[in-house]
Amino acid sequence: MNNNNNFQVNKQFADFNGKNVLIGLKNWEEFEGKIIAIDNFLNTVVEVENGVKVVKGGKIAFISIKE
Numbered sequence: 001m002n003n004n005n006n007f008q009v010n011k012q013f014a015d016f017n018g019k020n021v022l023i024g025l026k027n028w029e030e031f032e033g034k035i036i037a038i039d040n041f042l043n044t045v046v047e048v049e050n051g052v053k054v055v056k057g058g059k060i061a062f063i064s065i066k067e
Contacts, residue, residue: 013038020066021046025059032066 008014016035023046024030033046033053042057 009038010040013040013042016063016065022064022066023055024061024064025055026061027059035063 016038018035020032020034022030022032023044031046031048031053033048035044036047036052037045039057042060042063044055044057044060044063046053046055
């Protein structure tokens, strides 16, 4: 087992943490929310209106920051 305590999320992805975003999935579904967590594979935890949604990175087509 490789225990790498120096793991860091890509800075560009880490900048999405805490931001309100629009996420588009490859199946054309879209939703808005606030990113709670994201990793280097774009696996994302998003706070949405009715709770929390976990999205696998391979299903994401785009993430857009809502200004």
